[in-house]
Amino acid sequence: MAKRIDVSGLSAYYGSHKAIDDISMTIEPRTVTAFIGPSGCGKSTFLRTLNRMHEVTPGGRVEGKVLLDDEDLYGAGVDPVSVRREVGMVFQRPNPFPTMSIFDNVAAGLRLNGNYRKNELNDIVEKSLKGANLWNEVKDRLNKPGSGLSGGQQQRLCIARAIAVEPKVLLMDEPCSALDPISTLAIEDLIGELKERFTIVIVTHNMQQAARVSDRTAFFNLAAVGQPGKLIEIDDTERIFSNPSVQATEDYISGRFG
Amino acid sequence: MDISTHTPTAPPPSPRPGQAENRTVRGATRPGDRIFLGLSRGSGIALLLIMASIAVFLTYRAFKVLPEDTGNFFTTFEWNTNVTPPDFGIAVLVFGTVVSSIIAMALAVPVAVGIALFLTHYAPRRLSGPIAYVIDLLAAVPSIVYGLWGALILVPNLDGLYGWLDDYLGWTGIFDWQGGAPRSLLTVGILLAIMILPIITNVSREVFRQVPRMHEEAALALGATRWEVVRMSVLPFGRSGVISASMLGLGRALGETIAVATVLSPTFEIKASLLDPGGGTFAQNIASKFGEATEQGRDALIASGLVLFVITLLVNGAARLIIARRAEYSGANA
Amino acid sequence: MSTTLTSKHRSTLRGGHLPKWSPLAIIAGSVAAGLGISAAAGLHSSIQWALIAAVVFVVATYGIAAKVEGRRQAKDRIATSLIWVAFLLAVIPLASLVWETVKRGVKVFDVYFLTHSMGVVADTEPGGGIYHAIIGTLEQVGLASLIAVPIGVLTAIYLVEYGKGKLAKAITFFVDVMTGIPSIVAGLFILSFWILILDMGYSGFAGSLALSILMMPVVVRSTEEMLKLVPNELREASLALGVPKWRTILKVVLPTSIGGITTGVMLAVARITGETAPMLLLVWGTNFINNNPFEGPQASLPLYIYQQYANSSGANAAYDRAWAAALALIAFVMILNLVARGIARWKAPSQH
Numbered sequence: 001m002a003k004r005i006d007v008s009g010l011s012a013y014y015g016s017h018k019a020i021d022d023i024s025m026t027i028e029p030r031t032v033t034a035f036i037g038p039s040g041c042g043k044s045t046f047l048r049t050l051n052r053m054h055e056v057t058p059g060g061r062v063e064g065k066v067l068l069d070d071e072d073l074y075g076a077g078v079d080p081v082s083v084r085r086e087v088g089m090v091f092q093r094p095n096p097f098p099t100m101s102i103f104d105n106v107a108a109g110l111r112l113n114g115n116y117r118k119n120e121l122n123d124i125v126e127k128s129l130k131g132a133n134l135w136n137e138v139k140d141r142l143n144k145p146g147s148g149l150s151g152g153q154q155q156r157l158c159i160a161r162a163i164a165v166e167p168k169v170l171l172m173d174e175p176c177s178a179l180d181p182i183s184t185l186a187i188e189d190l191i192g193e194l195k196e197r198f199t200i201v202i203v204t205h206n207m208q209q210a211a212r213v214s215d216r217t218a219f220f221n222l223a224a225v226g227q228p229g230k231l232i233e234i235d236d237t238e239r240i241f242s243n244p245s246v247q248a249t250e251d252y253i254s255g256r257f258g
Numbered sequence: 259m260d261i262s263t264h265t266p267t268a269p270p271p272s273p274r275p276g277q278a279e280n281r282t283v284r285g286a287t288r289p290g291d292r293i294f295l296g297l298s299r300g301s302g303i304a305l306l307l308i309m310a311s312i313a314v315f316l317t318y319r320a321f322k323v324l325p326e327d328t329g330n331f332f333t334t335f336e337w338n339t340n341v342t343p344p345d346f347g348i349a350v351l352v353f354g355t356v357v358s359s360i361i362a363m364a365l366a367v368p369v370a371v372g373i374a375l376f377l378t379h380y381a382p383r384r385l386s387g388p389i390a391y392v393i394d395l396l397a398a399v400p401s402i403v404y405g406l407w408g409a410l411i412l413v414p415n416l417d418g419l420y421g422w423l424d425d426y427l428g429w430t431g432i433f434d435w436q437g438g439a440p441r442s443l444l445t446v447g448i449l450l451a452i453m454i455l456p457i458i459t460n461v462s463r464e465v466f467r468q469v470p471r472m473h474e475e476a477a478l479a480l481g482a483t484r485w486e487v488v489r490m491s492v493l494p495f496g497r498s499g500v501i502s503a504s505m506l507g508l509g510r511a512l513g514e515t516i517a518v519a520t521v522l523s524p525t526f527e528i529k530a531s532l533l534d535p536g537g538g539t540f541a542q543n544i545a546s547k548f549g550e551a552t553e554q555g556r557d558a559l560i561a562s563g564l565v566l567f568v569i570t571l572l573v574n575g576a577a578r579l580i581i582a583r584r585a586e587y588s589g590a591n592a
Numbered sequence: 593m594s595t596t597l598t599s600k601h602r603s604t605l606r607g608g609h610l611p612k613w614s615p616l617a618i619i620a621g622s623v624a625a626g627l628g629i630s631a632a633a634g635l636h637s638s639i640q641w642a643l644i645a646a647v648v649f650v651v652a653t654y655g656i657a658a659k660v661e662g663r664r665q666a667k668d669r670i671a672t673s674l675i676w677v678a679f680l681l682a683v684i685p686l687a688s689l690v691w692e693t694v695k696r697g698v699k700v701f702d703v704y705f706l707t708h709s710m711g712v713v714a715d716t717e718p719g720g721g722i723y724h725a726i727i728g729t730l731e732q733v734g735l736a737s738l739i740a741v742p743i744g745v746l747t748a749i750y751l752v753e754y755g756k757g758k759l760a761k762a763i764t765f766f767v768d769v770m771t772g773i774p775s776i777v778a779g780l781f782i783l784s785f786w787i788l789i790l791d792m793g794y795s796g797f798a799g800s801l802a803l804s805i806l807m808m809p810v811v812v813r814s815t816e817e818m819l820k821l822v823p824n825e826l827r828e829a830s831l832a833l834g835v836p837k838w839r840t841i842l843k844v845v846l847p848t849s850i851g852g853i854t855t856g857v858m859l860a861v862a863r864i865t866g867e868t869a870p871m872l873l874l875v876w877g878t879n880f881i882n883n884n885p886f887e888g889p890q891a892s893l894p895l896y897i898y899q900q901y902a903n904s905s906g907a908n909a910a911y912d913r914a915w916a917a918a919l920a921l922i923a924f925v926m927i928l929n930l931v932a933r934g935i936a937r938w939k940a941p942s943q944h
Contacts (some may be wrong), residue, residue, distance in 0.1 A: 052481065053475065053479060056475065056478055058383060068605070071606075073605070077606050079665075081482070081664075081665075082481065082605045082606070083481075084478060084482075085480070086479070087479075088479065089475075089479035091476070093471060095470075095475070096476070097476065097477075097490060098473070098494075098495070099494035108477075108480060108490060109481065112480065112481065112486055113664070158476070161480065162479070162480070165481065234584075252832065290836060290838045290839070291836055291837055291838045294837075294841070294842075295750075295754055295838075297746055298750035298753070298754060299750050299754065300746075301742070301743045301744075301747040302746075302747045302750045302751065302755070302757075302760070304747075305763060305766065305809075306762060306766055308641050308805060308808075309766045309770055311785065312773070312777070312778075312805075315781055315784045315785045315789070316777075316780060316781060316784060318784070319788060319789075323864055351814075353804035356633060357721065362617075366686075368678070369678045369681055370678075371678075372677075372679065373675075373678055373682055375675050376675045376676065380672060380676070389692075393686075395926060395929055395930075396690075397926055398859075398926070399689065399922060399925070400865070400866020400867070400868070400894055400925060401866065401868065402894040402898055402918070403866070403897070403918045404689065405687045405868075405901075406693075406897060406901055406914055407688070407693065410692075410901075410911065411689075411692050422643075422646045423701050442883060446875070452682075452686070455682055456686075462781075483665065483667075483668035484671075485670075485672070486664070486668070506772075509766055509772045509774075512774065513772075513774020513776060513777065515868070515872075516869050516872070516894070516898055519902075520898065520902070527680040541774060541869065542777045544776050544780065545869055545872055545873075548872065548873055553788065556783065557788075558594045558781070560780050563776065563777050565779060566774060566776070567773070567777045570772050570777070571772070573772070574768065574769055575769070577772075582747065
């Protein structure tokens with residue numbers, strides 16, 4: 001089910017401020033791609049252009065192309081709502097719907113399309129929670145509010161919610177930055193399992209994490225504060241961390257700045 | 259309040275009052291502190307005393323006349339207070355106040371929520387700022403102006419609506435219209451709705467604006483349309499806020515005097531039809547009957563005012579409770 | 593699935609889409625339908641065709657959108673249009689209110705109107721003005737503010753700077769309750785206490801007492817909000833210099849929040865200026881100039897409007913005066929509001 005992402009000449013703006021400049025890259029299906037780079041380099045902004053969430057921000061605007069397999073997400077007549085069903089997203093802070101139960105949270109995306117029988121819904125919710133390695137912890141309290149879970153559990157609930165609608169691509173925006181080390185490990189393990197089924201793109205501040213979970217790594221940087229962020233290089237993770245082709249990448253990875 | 263009150267002032271080892279005058283700066287300022295604290299605490303206590311005396315004096319005057327009442331205060335359909343012995347009851351006023359307020363709420367709440375959503379989630383950003391500002395200003399328009407407008411502009415324009423309601427819904431009895439001037443409880447309800455619209459809109463808008471961005475993005479990222487985002491994230495978050503906003507509006511509608519008095523042509527009876535002139539509300543009745551009331555009549559009006567006072571206290575108390583519950587609720591999820 | 597079946601992909605991302613102008617087209621169509629149906633059925637009310645047009649619009653939007661874009665999009669469009677309708681529905685009466693007041697108000701609104709009383713003019717005759725009512729309102733509101741502002745501000749200071757424990761909690765609660773007191777009830781209270789029990793006569797001051805009750809909670813609330821915005825560091829800095837608490841409040845806390853407090857007071861003044869009900873019970877109203885708020889009936893602007901409307905038995909001259917006075921009242925209240933908000937924006941503590 002996973003799809004390839006092909007970005008060409010993509011720039012994103014907040015009002016008149018250019019946040020990222022002319023980015024092109026290809027992301028293969030069933031791989032994990034990590035975005036790394038210093039704060040403000042536009043990696044999260046770029047991630048949000050991949051499911052048209054960037055334009056939700058007031059003043060947000062995008063130029064360029066993002067092909068999902070062969071279809072441009074920004075083409076004429078494309079409905080951003082359908083794009084976001086194909087390209088799921090997990091956010092930095094866990095954000096389960098506070099008024100909904102665990103079950104309803106997972107079923108939320110499915111119910112938008114209506115017309116699921118109770119049994120079907122039960123099956124998909126169970127499958128998604130299992131897929132998010134959360135089933136065993138919550139199977140006895142599916143009707144309790146999702147906000148009662150721990151931070152790590154909430155984040156896995158959000159992952160379950162995102163994968164329940166069977167997206168083609170899963171975007172993760174620093175999914176572990178609000179979590180403790182054990183929960184982080186649980187999510188990292190989960191990412192390894194999920195890449196069998198989805199194309200995964202993850203933004204992370206943690207270089208060890210990028211090295212552990214990803215197949216490919218893209219390094220972003222910006223010339224100076226206020227300048228737009230740029231893609232410096234993208235390559236196999238191993239190469240980026242052992243022998244990057246650009247000096248700035250090596251400086252960043254070895255901790256010389258950022 | 260808590261944030262700023264707990265300023266650690268570390269009281270200095272307090273000098274005995276007698277010695278204080280002989281000391282330097284610190285001793286000399288202590289009376290200043292005491293006077294200032296006394297003044298501000300006194301003001302707070304004065305406020306409490308005013309509240310208490312409102313209840314006490316209204317009750318006192320009310321019970322001067324209530325024992326004289328030959329009718330039943332709660333069930334009599336009469337307001338003959340200038341004769342001895344008086345014969346009066348508030349049944350008609352309860353009915354009129356409740357019915358007109360229900361109409362006002364039924365009309366105003368959905369529209370106000372709609373406008374609040376319009377301003378926070380639908381209108382172009384350039385529009386929504388100025389519109390919110392104007393609606394804010396409209397909340398300040400005095401009720402007498404609404405009353406004048408209601409009596410001279412709204413009433414003459416309601417014939418069409420009344421005729422239409424009579425034609426198609428007249429069979430229910432509630433919307434039966436004999437063709438009199440549309441100065442009825444329905445008109446009062448419509449006017450009250452227009453009057454409380456700005457306040458409910460403003461409070462709801464504030465609540466909707468506070469919906470955490472991440473809840474909305476959660477829905478968006480699942481492929482929700484704008485309306486689905488509103489339904490999944492905005493309305494559940496804003497529900498209790500909208501309820502308390504509505505209660506605020508209800509409090510206003512219940513106590514509105516002068517606008518009702520200008521628009522309604524009152525009679526002291528309960529009519530099945532909302533379209534025929536007649537009925538009355540607590541506040542309107544006080545304003546209309548006051549001019550010709552004897553002292554006994556005034557006490558009777560004060561008695562009805564006491565009931566209105568209690569009703570508005572209950573409504574406002576309920577609103578307060580809901581707001582307090584909401585604070586707990588959002589705290590648990592922070 | 594990952595092959596390039598373009599047609600298949602189209603169905604997932606694209607779907608049907610109505611052109612941008614379609615809502616406008618449907619609006620135009622439904623207005624035409626509303627007018628047409630009304631004309632055909634011989635209905636003349638403007639409310640009527642608007643209602644019909646609204647119904648036609650909703651049905652048409654849903655039908656067309658469901659067909660082209662699918663049910664979810666159709667629901668979204670219905671919600672969008674209902675929300676627009678809610679907005680427009682509210683705009684009509686509110687705009688009419690402002691428009692009619694201005695239009696009808698300017699008829700007799702001139703310098704003469706502002707500078708003459710009704711002393712020699714019968715209610716049904718043209719002429720006369722609102723001078724006596726302006727005097728009354730200014731004096732009553734001024735006196736009310738003199739009572740309510742110190743008590744309100746001091747109470748707020750108590751709640752924010754000193755208050756803990758039961759007393760503060762009780763005050764907070766009853767300030768909220770007090771906010772909800774209907775103005776007529778405040779009027780009845782002063783009536784029972786000041787006029788019936790203490791046997792004072794009707795006067796502007798009696799009205800001021802009622803107005804001050806309505807004003808106090810508003811002042812407390814807004815002042816409280818403003819004091820809470822003053823950063824604690826400022827207080828601590830001052831206290832650490834050995835400045836006593838009361839001087840800290842007077843010299844540091846209040847000056848920092850004075851802009852916001854002024855705004856709150858002005859909004860409260862604007863609110864009580866328009867109160868009619870208590871004036872009806874306590875000030876009584878008169879057609880003559882009475883400069884003394886402590887003795888004898890006075891006029892007041894809102895009361896003047898009501899009495900011109902109610903006592904005129906439908907005379908146009910009286911209605912014209914009522915509208916003109918309403919215009920004066922609205923203008924006064926709006927100017928107060930605008931200036932208050934201007935101050936709030938200018939002095940906003942968040943701007944630091």
